[in-house]
Amino acid sequence: MNKLPCLDIEYGDTIALGAEARxxxxxxxxxxxxxxxxxxxxxxxxAIDNLLRKNRSIQEVRLLHLARxxxxxxxxxxxxxxxxxxxIQERILGVPLKDRMNNxxxxxxxxxxxxxxxxxxxxxHGDLTTSNILLDEEDNIWFIDFGLGYISTQIEDKxxxxxxxKHTLTSSHNALLDIAFNAxxxxxxxxxxxxxxxxxxxxxxxxxxxx
Amino acid sequence: MTLIAIxxxxxxxxxxxxxxxxxxxxxxxxxxxxxxxxxKGVIPRDAAEHHADNVSKxxxxxxxxxxxxxxxxDLICFTQGSGMGPCLRVxxxxxxxxxxxxxxxxxxxxxxxxxxxxxxxxxxLDDPIALYVSGGNxxxxxxxxxxxxxFGETLDIxxxxxxxxxxxxxxxxxxxxxxGAVVEEYANMAKERGGDxxxxxxxxxxxxxxxxxxxxxxxxxxxKSGIPVDEVCxxxxxxxxxxxxxVAERALAHTGKKELLVCGxxxxxxxxxxxxxxxxEIHGAKFVGxxxxxxxDNGAMIAWNGILMHQAGHTQNIEDTLVRQxxxxxxxxxxxxxxEINNLI
Numbered sequence: 001m002n003k004l005p006c007l008d009i010e011y012g013d014t015i016a017l018g019a020e021a022r023x024x025x026x027x028x029x030x031x032x033x034x035x036x037x038x039x040x041x042x043x044x045x046x047a048i049d050n051l052l053r054k055n056r057s058i059q060e061v062r063l064l065h066l067a068r069x070x071x072x073x074x075x076x077x078x079x080x081x082x083x084x085x086x087x088i089q090e091r092i093l094g095v096p097l098k099d100r101m102n103n104x105x106x107x108x109x110x111x112x113x114x115x116x117x118x119x120x121x122x123x124x125h126g127d128l129t130t131s132n133i134l135l136d137e138e139d140n141i142w143f144i145d146f147g148l149g150y151i152s153t154q155i156e157d158k159x160x161x162x163x164x165x166k167h168t169l170t171s172s173h174n175a176l177l178d179i180a181f182n183a184x185x186x187x188x189x190x191x192x193x194x195x196x197x198x199x200x201x202x203x204x205x206x207x208x209x210x211x
Numbered sequence: 212m213t214l215i216a217i218x219x220x221x222x223x224x225x226x227x228x229x230x231x232x233x234x235x236x237x238x239x240x241x242x243x244x245x246x247x248x249x250x251k252g253v254i255p256r257d258a259a260e261h262h263a264d265n266v267s268k269x270x271x272x273x274x275x276x277x278x279x280x281x282x283x284x285d286l287i288c289f290t291q292g293s294g295m296g297p298c299l300r301v302x303x304x305x306x307x308x309x310x311x312x313x314x315x316x317x318x319x320x321x322x323x324x325x326x327x328x329x330x331x332x333x334x335x336l337d338d339p340i341a342l343y344v345s346g347g348n349x350x351x352x353x354x355x356x357x358x359x360x361x362f363g364e365t366l367d368i369x370x371x372x373x374x375x376x377x378x379x380x381x382x383x384x385x386x387x388x389x390x391g392a393v394v395e396e397y398a399n400m401a402k403e404r405g406g407d408x409x410x411x412x413x414x415x416x417x418x419x420x421x422x423x424x425x426x427x428x429x430x431x432x433x434x435k436s437g438i439p440v441d442e443v444c445x446x447x448x449x450x451x452x453x454x455x456x457x458v459a460e461r462a463l464a465h466t467g468k469k470e471l472l473v474c475g476x477x478x479x480x481x482x483x484x485x486x487x488x489x490x491x492e493i494h495g496a497k498f499v500g501x502x503x504x505x506x507x508d509n510g511a512m513i514a515w516n517g518i519l520m521h522q523a524g525h526t527q528n529i530e531d532t533l534v535r536q537x538x539x540x541x542x543x544x545x546x547x548x549x550x551e552i553n554n555l556i
Contacts (some may be wrong), residue, residue: 016464043486043493044456045450048409051414127417127418160417172356172362207366207367208365
């Protein structure tokens with residue numbers, strides 16, 4: 001990792017303007033890559049903005065590396081620009097799960113299995129929405145956007161991580177909620193702690209509903 | 212034919228009564244707030260007593276301002292939920308009494324949904340992401356798959372409650388204005404004297420959800436450690452509002468919607484509105500911050516949503532008007548939006 005801006009990036013089209021960052025297609029040292037640029041947000045205090053962009057960029061690279069090491073499909077990081085806060089990562093040829101809600105049972109079962117693996121290694125994704133899970137042409141599941149992620153052994157943190165996914169299913173894919181979430185739970189049950197985590201999730205859910 | 216509706220709202224610390232017609236004109240809209248006294252929180256039973264003492268006065272005032280008599284009312288609308296039980300029962304009893312006495316249809320309205328609908332009317336919006344921020348709620352609400360769905364919300368305390376408790380701990384005087392406004396004044400004071408020094412506080416965003424309890428505890432601790440209280444107010448506001456703006460931004464990016472609405476009591480805060488406005492600009496979205504009388508809990512939103520429901524064919528028996536303290540917005544069937552929903556699908 002260097003302290004200098006990354007060199008040799010040829011920018012292509014913008015993929016998306018997300019809440020966190022702008023993502024571009026680009027080529028970097030001959031590779032097809034995606035550049036994720038956490039650009040400065042003028043709406044918040046500069047101190048908060050700098051801190052968030054720095055912490056999230058570094059955390060994301062760290063977690064992508066750890067996830068990859070335990071066998072979860074995540075983009076490979078080629079470089080990080082620690083001035084503009086850009087991450088140069090492998091380009092995944094896939095579509096967000098939110099746009100491919102067929103074969104739900106199989107796909108969410110797999111998502112559950114990988115999440116079990118991440119949680120067993122104390123990796124909290126932090127933003128598990130159907131925009132942040134990709135499906136490639138061979139129906140492999142990829143996880144992206146670990147910017148809100150962190151390391152934790154706490155049951156509560158893992159429970160909330162799953163609750164975020166459930167919320168997204170409830171709000172964006174309500175007709176498929178039961179089938180998708182049940183398939184997720186089934187896949188997730190390979191995690192030794194799955195019972196207490198799901199139980200805690202239900203408790204947190206109650207707490208939110210009844211405050 | 213133009214219909215005239217009365218809307219009665221008393222789900223929390225405010226009692227609101229309004230007269231609205233089916234052209235969307237607000238003929239009267241009055242709010243009276245229960246004050247628990249410095250350093251105290253809202254006691255539901257006392258608030259309900261305050262509402263019960265004032266509800267007929269506000270109804271008569273509204274009729275007078277609208278220049279009508281009770282016989283001119285076509286619809287009686289009230290907040291059925293969600294909210295504090297004892298408080299909700301006041302608007303329900305008042306509405307039942309009027310409906311039976313005048314022999315007019317009664318309509319129970321969902322509080323959160325009404326906040327969004329009045330925002331759409333006043334802000335001329337079609338399909339917004341609504342950030343609803345008050346003493347009792349912090350939610351991101353938007354239309355998805357046929358219902359108003361809660362995309363994100365606080366995992367513990369609402370933002371208004373966070374500001375309230377902080378202000379109470381600091382013994383701020385909120386007898387003249389809401390605590391949020393007092394905290395904002397202190398933050399502005401810090402800015403003016405060059406004390407807008409940012410102290411790092413817990414910033415918690417989880418997906419579309421947020422948490423304020425860690426922030427509250429840390430802010431109180433910071434103030435007790437000797438940091439000037441206006442600097443703490445500044446840091447607290449900047450952190451809390453950046454979190455709210457970020458989850459609204461996440462919902463905009465996730466849904467691809469192009470309108471943003473902020474409502475609820477905390478929507479009166481100008482710093483929050485400025486942040487949301489700048490954020491919306493990045494995404495090419497139209498931003499609407501409502502004027503206070505229709506942003507806070509009010510009767511106009513209840514009357515307006517009642518009109519929409521009535522015109523879409525909703526009818527309700529008096530037996531079905533029990534209050535629903537935990538009535539979630541996604542449980543409401545949006546019969547008045549059927550065309551919009553079909554167009555979306």
